Amino acid sequence: MSESAQPKAVSYARILVAVDDEEYLPVCRRAELLATQFDADVMLIHVMEPFSPVVAPGVMGGASIIPDTEAENYDEALKLARRRLVDIAAAMTIEKVETKVVEDGDIARAVHSEAEAHGSDLIVVGSHGRHGLALLFSGSTAVDLLKQSPCDVLAVTL
Template sequence: MAVYSKILLAVDLSEESDQLIEKTRTIAQNNHAELTVLHVIEPLSFAYGGDVPMDLTTVQDQLDEHARIKLSAFAEKLNYPVESQQVITGHTESEIHRMAEDKECDLIIVGSHGRHGLALLLGSTANSVLHGAPCDVLAVRVYEPET
């Protein structure tokens, strides 16, 4: 009996995202699970407080297309069948929750930087996903590449 039948892997497509590949593949294989890979793009208007005196549609479209290309390349590295690849624009935590509900996922996998101090007080994506998630959440510790 599989513990997890539908897994949602939420990635930010940074270099650290590759650190999620092996654990995600192993969990998915061991459970013969359907795997959805998600990347959420925060709208540019969020970054600029919503009051931008110009149309950012073209820039947002370019960001979306770039993310789709990167997500496709990431999904290939998983070396596991991906049921669905999704690039969505919106608030990261709520879009992850929504996708997990829509796909009836029983596990969400996210990367966590394990920040401390002020970054911890301000909250992290992994922490926000955990609170309010409709299912189990696995926060995989990722490390920034050494320079």
């Protein structure tokens, strides 16, 4: 193997972990192991689609037609997501953990943006390993994250 083909030593100082509503535990455990190994900081993020009230264009002033209860439900979901991330961080055995809920409709864009802002050199995300038609019909956040990622991406098999 030539010198230029020699693999570089890997070290991660800032790890961003994308936490979803499903199977986050294996993803967090892997990030925790890596953070311990590299003495890295961890940022746990959860991406939520932002609340956008429907506006009726024919109504005077474009009044919102979404009842206040839906806005209250969204606010409650946001608080719950923040609380959940704090609980996950508290259960980790590492000390340097931050949490953030990001409101964005595009998960990959939000994760990339946060990775850049956080100065992350690794993104850890869960993947069900779907392929073929299953991937076509369900999509894959892990695949989207690999595209144009500002840093390495580790897809933990769920």
